[in-house]
Amino acid sequence: MTNWKELVIRGTLKEEVRISSELISTGIKLIQEEHYYNESIDVPLILLANGLERLLKCIFCFYTLENTGKLPTIATIKKDFNHNIAKLFEYVFSHCYSEDFIRKGTTQKDLQFFRTNPVFQGLVRVINNFALRDRYANLDLILCENLPKSRNPDDAWGKWIELVLMQEYLEMQHLSITDNKEFRRQSSRFVVASLNRLMFSFVHLMIRGKIGKYANTSAEPLRIFRNYSPVPDEKEWFYK
Secondary structure (H helix, E strand, O other), X not given: OOHHHHHHHHHHHHHHHHHHHHHHHHHHHHHOOHHHHHHOOHHHHHHHHHHHHHHHHHHHHHHHHHHHOOOOOHHHHHHHOOOOHXXXXXXXXXXXXXXXXXXXXXXXXXXXXXXXXXXXXXHHHHHHHHHHOHHHHHHHHHHOOOOOXXXXXXXXXXXXXXXXXXXXXXXXXXXXXXXXXXXXXXXXXXXXXXXXXXXXXXXXXXXHOOOOHHHHHHOHHHHHHOOOOOOHHHHHHHOO
């Protein structure tokens, strides 16, 4: 590989990681704002879906380049994943989280959380459905002759995030009846904590995981997530 080509690849992937980081961090910030959480959840979902898809595809590129010596083709990415974020997550967790990396730090607990925690699983479901279909719910409603297959993002959020929280945590069930405003605030805290845990893990994957030098040199834009640690009252849930 020529030095020129290597510089182009390195610079392009790092720029894509930077864009991904800004989209995800902005989406996380908006989820914590009452207006967006209560009235415009589709806006942070657009940012999160776009950012996570970009970042996961970058990680796929890092891993493929490290293991085959060349980048994947766009045809391969479209055939294997297209916009399916759930498939991208599964690939990254199955292939990029090597046995050696899983033994480092809290990675084993993190991976167990990502694979089993119902709130995180619900979040992935909502974001994935939004990326594949639900982002066009409004247009589907007025343009589709048949009943649209897409779901209103607010309804999906209520079903896969808030309902799960009520089922998993009795205190959340009580809040949903007695103090809906506080329930929404606490719901956003759970979601933000799980997203920060994901990004925290991805930073370490790119720096300490064996997915190639391009991952290591592209990790700088994600360092804004590296210093995240849960506040005292959420630590037990965060490390569960």
